[in-house]
Amino acid sequence: MARDLVVITGATGYVGFNCLRHALLQGYRARIVVRSQTKADQLAANPTLQGIKSADYTFFVVPDFAVPDAFDEAVQDARYVIHCAAPVPIGGSNSEDLEKTFFEPSTTAITNLLTSCKKSGTVKRIAYTSSAIALVPFPIALGMEPAPADLIITGSERLPDVPTPLPNAFVAYAASKIAGVNTIERWMAQEKPNFDVQKLFPTYVIGRDYLATQSADLFKTSNSAVLRFLAGEKNEDKDTPEAAGCAHADDVGLAHVKVLDPGVPDNESFVFSTAVLWNDFPKVTAERFPEAVRKGLFPNTGTLKSFVLPVDNSKIERLLGIKLKGAEEMVDSLVGQYIEFLEKEQKA
Numbered sequence: 001m002a003r004d005l006v007v008i009t010g011a012t013g014y015v016g017f018n019c020l021r022h023a024l025l026q027g028y029r030a031r032i033v034v035r036s037q038t039k040a041d042q043l044a045a046n047p048t049l050q051g052i053k054s055a056d057y058t059f060f061v062v063p064d065f066a067v068p069d070a071f072d073e074a075v076q077d078a079r080y081v082i083h084c085a086a087p088v089p090i091g092g093s094n095s096e097d098l099e100k101t102f103f104e105p106s107t108t109a110i111t112n113l114l115t116s117c118k119k120s121g122t123v124k125r126i127a128y129t130s131s132a133i134a135l136v137p138f139p140i141a142l143g144m145e146p147a148p149a150d151l152i153i154t155g156s157e158r159l160p161d162v163p164t165p166l167p168n169a170f171v172a173y174a175a176s177k178i179a180g181v182n183t184i185e186r187w188m189a190q191e192k193p194n195f196d197v198q199k200l201f202p203t204y205v206i207g208r209d210y211l212a213t214q215s216a217d218l219f220k221t222s223n224s225a226v227l228r229f230l231a232g233e234k235n236e237d238k239d240t241p242e243a244a245g246c247a248h249a250d251d252v253g254l255a256h257v258k259v260l261d262p263g264v265p266d267n268e269s270f271v272f273s274t275a276v277l278w279n280d281f282p283k284v285t286a287e288r289f290p291e292a293v294r295k296g297l298f299p300n301t302g303t304l305k306s307f308v309l310p311v312d313n314s315k316i317e318r319l320l321g322i323k324l325k326g327a328e329e330m331v332d333s334l335v336g337q338y339i340e341f342l343e344k345e346q347k348a
């Protein structure tokens with residue numbers, strides 16, 4: 001296949017690295033945008049990246065995405081962009097300025113990227129990582145309000161911008177993902193550039209973290225949403241069920257690359273959610289890793305009432321040819337890695 005150049009942001013993070021890995025495995029050349037040379041050096045030393053023999057990539061440092069023209073040089077001569085970089089509030093955020101922390105990347109930085117892509121004249125398509133939280137009102141997602149009986153998420157939903165001030169990091173994150181999509185769609189309608197934007201809306205991304213080097217690292221990403229049940233977190237006093245939905249990290253990474261295929265219709269939206277309940281994860285873990293559970297490597301006793309987020313995923317299989325992986329594959333991938341780390345750490 002043609003070695004087209006794809007610019008990728010966010011590859012120093014969990015989801016973005018999975019996108020990079022799949023882009024390289026599919027034969028793309030990658031220009032990896034990082035915020036510092038130190039980050040570039042850390043990534044270059046990653047064993048997974050080093051293990052992809054045909055990998056053809058360079059790094060480009062953009063220290064601050066919010067600076068005007070920040071991406072002009074970074075996207076020069078590129079045909080595609082995967083824009084995955086954004087702050088994620090795992091374990092809260094220490095930032096006092098939630099609006100700046102979360103909104104600047106989803107408004108100013110995105111506008112800068114789109115403007116640079118238009119100036120480039122070579123970019124044909126952008127894949128943008130949004131989140132399912134941009135499609136589902138967060139009081140429903142968090143179980144603060146019951147979900148309407150006829151709720152079914154397809155990816156075409158659009159929510160209005162959330163007014164400020166923002167009460168906490170999670171709401172600020174949800175608001176930033178809504179703002180990201182709205183910023184892109186307003187800009188595209190106004191500027192009518194020569195490229196389109198594919199929007200990807202994953203629920204919790206679960207699976208092997210190729211950047212992690214120890215068990216504690218796995219709790220610093222969305223994988224903590226599953227590992228907390230293995231660690232024994234109980235939420236018995238919570239009355240209203242929380243929405244449950246997960247996407248395998250491999251499916252999400254691969255989809256970011258598949259949407260670059262010219263056969264995919266312009267400006268599509270894809271929502272990713274495998275039907276699971278949170279309480280399925282300790283059960284599936286006990287089935288897939290009985291020995292680890294029997295030995296008491298972790299408690300595996302966590303619980304949380306949840307409902308399956310009703311999602312129509314059919315477009316992913318129809319347009320991208322990806323059949324979404326289930327809870328078993330997520331557990332094999334993530335819990336398998338967790339057990340590898342725990343066993344190594346016990347021996348040390």
Ligand SMILES: NC(=O)c1ccc[n+]([C@@H]2O[C@H](COP(=O)([O-])OP(=O)(O)OC[C@H]3O[C@@H](n4cnc5c(N)ncnc54)[C@H](OP(=O)(O)O)[C@@H]3O)[C@@H](O)[C@H]2O)c1
Binds near residue numbers: 011039087101
């Ligand atoms: N994980 C999930 O379950 C999930 C679900 C839906 C959507 N997403 C989306 O996937 C993307 C990546 O999430 P993740 O889980 O991989 O998070 P992550 O591991 O924390 O990675 C975040 C990435 O974004 C970069 N970044 C953070 N703040 C930035 C800023 N202000 N300016 C420029 N770059 C910034 C980080 O770069 P540094 O290394 O330089 O900090 C890193 O590369 C986000 O857009 C997120 O909304 C994630």
